[in-house]
Amino acid sequence: MSSEIKMEKKTVSEWVKSGDPWVWLNAGAVAISVIMVVGLLLLIAVRGLGHFWPADVMQATYSLPGEKAYTVAAERVESVDVTSAQLREAGVNLPENEDAILQRTLLKMGNRDVYGADFGWVLDKYLSDIKTPSMLFAAERHEWGNLYGYLKSVKNDGQIISQTNDLTETDSSLATWAAFEKSIERASTIHEDIKEIEKSEIGTINYALERIRLKQRRLELSGDLTPAVEADLAVERSVHDAEYAVLQEKLAVLYQAINRDSFTVQVMDGTLHEVQVSKIVHAFRPNAMGVTAKLGFYFNKVWEFLTDDPREANTEGGVFPAIFGTVMMVLLMTVLVTPFGVVAAVYLREYATQGIVTRIIRIAVNNLAGVPSIVYGVFGLGFFIYFLGSGIDEAFFPEALPSPTFGTGGLMWASITLALLTVPVVIVATEEGLSRIPRNVREGSLALGATKAETLWRVVLPMASPAIMTGVILAVARAAGEVAPLMLVGVVKLAPTLPLDGNYPFIHLDQKFMHLGFHIYDVGFQSPNVEAARPLVYATAFLLVMVIALLNLSAVTIRNHLREKYKSLEM
Known part of the structure; x- marks a missing residue:
């Protein structure tokens, strides 16, 4: 044993x-x-992407003991179990013999302009007469959130073109709904025309007028503004003014046309409200939609989220400006950090004397990787914006002063700040890659008559390129998700234009921009409508993860290609 x-x-x-x-x-x-x-990731995806599904809208009677019953029309958002003691502490009037545990449901009731709030909690036990009428519709508006109710009539120039007294699906109600959809489609087309004129055509004219103003001011400061030059500028300005006047006339006609249609809706308290069709983005009857129709609506909403501008304090609409700003900033940061990090690593590994000074520099580089990102933001604000930016404005843009050009946060300073934040990662990864190159490869190149610089450029760096790409991948992963430094050096809640457009010089490095990480912070912590913002936080967080993953996958693909290309040299 x-x-x-x-x-x-x-x-x-x-x-x-x-x-x-x-x-x-x-x-x-x-x-x-x-x-x-x-x-x-699954939790974020389900909570975020589920927001775009057109949920059924129920109609029910809600009656708490001792209170007046009323009718609600709403979407179910979530349900939780609460104790009757907690409800009594919150001021809910419940009978003494009430159950110990009750289910409470959060409803999205919409109609914030009517009720004052578009979300509310109800006790499931006191909901009765629950049904899902097919003619009960939901409308997403440019302002005031969703609208729920029954369509009663559609008007054009104040004249009723279709109306119904039925709340059920009849020929009359369907004809009124068809007229309503046609009015929305017409208003959406006009809205796109107005947006094109205001943001593109008038924006281009305003940009040209501003350049003329700055040119005139620059000539004044230099003493070169002669009467002849001033007359030429006046002629050029008059041409743009004439173009602007034509566009203003077009806008006046379009605004008159878009405000011509209206509709009457009956909400759950029985009152009728007349609403301009131009205020509606989408209108749909979710209870009458089949699975195929709901899938089509779902993918349209997801596409809108990816391609549209935000609305309603960033709680509605899309996040395209934030996606564009995030990707553009990361690409600029990568272009800046890669050569600087590689050059620094090559010097430390290949040229610098390996003594105490070099060791101290390496220790400093490693320590920089652990500095909190907000410190880089403060440094970027103080050095790049207040010092360099102000100097650039005084030297190259005196005509724009006192309005800053580069003396304020912008895309360039944000990219440079994040490049400094991530350069230690690139330096360390590149040094590791250089140290793995066999010594006999260098000696063989030198023996064949190549100089040290040629050996580095043609042999060593290509073989170390997979390690360089690894450093870039790590830098992109860190920079794309940073928020704290960007709040100080250029990111904003809502940017009126993209930093890339058709106006010279096309890439506007001085402009402020939107960022997905800051968008999550703003929607999650600064939104006045918390319940409406919550699903957008999940959706934007999932999108940010996907953007970072796509950027990293692109870099990984390049790294794997380089690794296969130079594998024979390592052998």
């Missing part, structure tokens, strides 16, 4: 010494981490 115990102890001891337990422990830790990450 004792010999069997000794044999068992010996076997366990040998198994521990073999290192197998640590292999299994690491494998288990990795598996748990992967499961947690996938679970988190």
Whole structure:
């Protein structure tokens, strides 16, 4: 018996010494981490992407004991269990014999302009006469959130073109609904025309007029503004003024046309409200939609989220400006950080004397990787904006002063600040890659007559390019999700225009921009309508993860291609 115990102890001891337990422990830790990450992504995806599904709208009677009953029309958002004691503490009037646990549901009731709030909690037990009428419609508006009710009539120039007294699906109600959809389609077309004129055509004219003003001011400061030049500028300005007057006339006609249609809706308290069709973005009857129709609506909403501008304090609409700003900033940061980090790593590894000074520099680089990002933001604000930016304005843009050009936050300063934030990562990764290049490869190149610079450029750096790309991947992953420094050096809640357009010089590095990370912060913590903002936080967070993943996958693809290309040299 004792010999069997000794044999068992010996076997366990040998198994521990073999290192197998640590292999299994690491494998288990990795598996748990992967499961947690996938679970988190699934949670974000379900909470965020589920927001775009056209949920059924119920109509029900809600009657608390001792209170007047009223009718609600709403979407179910979420349900939770609460105790009757908690409800009584919150001021809800409940009978003494009420159940200990009650289910409470958050409803999206819309009609914020009528009720004062578009979300509310109800107790499921006191909901009765629940139904989903097919003619009950939901309308997404440019302002005031969703509208729920029954369509009663459609007007054109104040004249009723279609009306119905039915709240059920009849020929009369369907004809009124068809007229309503046609009015919305017409108003949406006019709205796009107005947007094109205001943002594109008038924006171009305003940009040209501003350039003329700055040119005139610059000539005044230099003393070169002669009467002849001033007359030429006046002629040029008059041409743009004439173009602007023509566009203003077009806008007046379009605004008159878009405000011509209206409709009457009956809300749940029985009152009738007349609303301009131009205030409606979409209108749909979710209770009458089949699965195919809902899928089509869902993908249209997702596409709108990806391509449209935000509305309603960023709680409605899309996030395209934030996507564009995030990707553009990351690309500019990558262009800046890669050559600087590679040059620094090449100098430290290939040219610098390996002494105490070099060791101190490496320690400093490693320490910079651990500096909080907000410190970089403060440095960018003080050095780049207040010092360099102000100097650039005084030297190159005196005509624009006191309005700053580069002396305020913008795309360029944000990209440079994040480049400084991530340069230690690129330096360390590049140095590691250079250290793995065999010495005999360098010696072989030199023996064939190549100089040291040629050896570096044609042999060493190509072989180290996978390691360089690894550093770039890590830099992109960190920079794309940073928010704190960007709040100080250029990001804003809502940017009126994109930093890339058709106006010279096309890329406007001095402009402020939107960012997905800051958009999440703003919607999640600064929104006046928390319940409406919550699903947008999940959706934007999931989108940010996807954008970072796509950027990283692109870099990984390039790295793998380079690794395969130079694999033969390593052998």
